[in-house]
Amino acid sequence: MIPGDHQTMVRDSSGISSLFSSPPSELVMAYPAILLSESGEDPPRQESPAPIVERGPFSTSLESRFRLLKQLHEQGVDLRRGVSDQKTASPGSILSEWCSVHVRRTQDVGLEGGAYVSRYHPGLPSPERLRGSKRLWPVHFVRRVLTLHSRRAVWTCSDQRFLNTRMRISIRAPPGSDHHGLSGGRDPRRDP
C-alpha cells in the first residue's frame, strides 16, 4: 500500500494472510483535510509562509477563509498547532466574523464543541468567554458582534474536533485610521 494524502489503510485484505482469512479492507480518511483541500480554488503559492494580512471589511466569504486555511496548510503550517491570522480593522468594525464563520463551519460538519475566545482585549465591550458546549452554538450567539474599541485585539478561536484548529486572531487598527474612540494603548507612530 502506498499511503496517500489524508488517507491511510488501517487494515488491508491483500497479502498472504488473506489466503486464510480475509478481513475487510478499512480505509481512514482525514475528512476535514480532504474537504479543506477540495474547497475553493487553488490559491497562488508563496515562497515563504509569511504572515497573512487581510485588509478591508470583515465580510470575507467563507470560501475565501477556507482558501486561507488551505494556503496556510500548503505552506506547511500545522493547523493542529495553530493558525495565526492578522487583520486590520478600522475602529468600529465588527469583529465577530472569524469566530462566527468558524462556528458556522462547525455547524455544517456537525462537530460538537466549537470555538471559544481564550483571550480578549480589555477594550472589547463584552469580555465573553465563548466556550463551546456539547451543543452547537445557537444562531443568535453566532451572530454576536463586537466592536473594535482598542488599537489591537487578540483572541484565539479553537475547535479541537476540527483538525484541532486553533486560530489566533489578531486585529489591528490600520495605519492612518481614525483613532478617535480608541480605549487605551498608545499610538507607536505618534508616541515612538
Next chain:
Amino acid sequence: MGPSRARLVWLRVCLIGGLGPLLSVTLVGATEPITRPTCDQCEQTAHFVRLQWVSEDSHTASAPHFTHPFVLSPEEWTVLLGTLRIQRQAEGLLFRDPPGPVLPALTPEDISYLSVALSEAFARAQPHEMVVFGLSYLNAYQMTELTTGGWFVDGPSMHVVLPNYRQVVTMPGTRWLLWEHPLRPDAGPLRFDPG
C-alpha cells in the same frame, strides 16, 4: 432389518435433516445484525443505506463509540466519495496475475445516491451505530455484482470498511446474505488505493 431398526434409521434421518436447517437458521438468526432504516429512499431494490448497531466485539479497529450523529452536506459527501480509489490485487500464489488498474471505486450514479443517503443516515446515526450500505449492479453478462460496506466517524477520522467490491453473486441466498450482512467479507483480494 426389523421394524424397530427401520424406525431408528428413519428417526436419525429426521434428526439430521431437521436439526441441520434448524441449527443453521438459529445461528444466522443469532448473528443477524440489528439495523434500522434511515429514510424512505435509502432502502431500495438496487441499493440501500441503513444504520447497523455495532457490538463491543465488532471487527472494527476502533472502539465502537463513534462521533455520531455527524452532519455533512451531500456536496461534501460527493467530494469524499470521489476520492475513493480501488485496485484489484494480483491473484494467484505462484503465478500471479498482474494487478488491475487504479479506478474510481464508485460510479457517478453511486456517488449521486450515496451522497444524499449517507448525509441523511449519518445525521440520524447514534454513537453505537455504523452506516452500512449495499449497491447492486448488473454486469455485461447479466450477472449481479454487489458492493457492500460500512462507514463510521471517529473524531476527525472517517473510516470506510469495504468487505465486498463488485462481488459477482449468482445464488439468491448469497445475495440475501450479503444484503443482510453488508460487513461480511465474501470477496477476493482487493485494496483501496489511498488518493
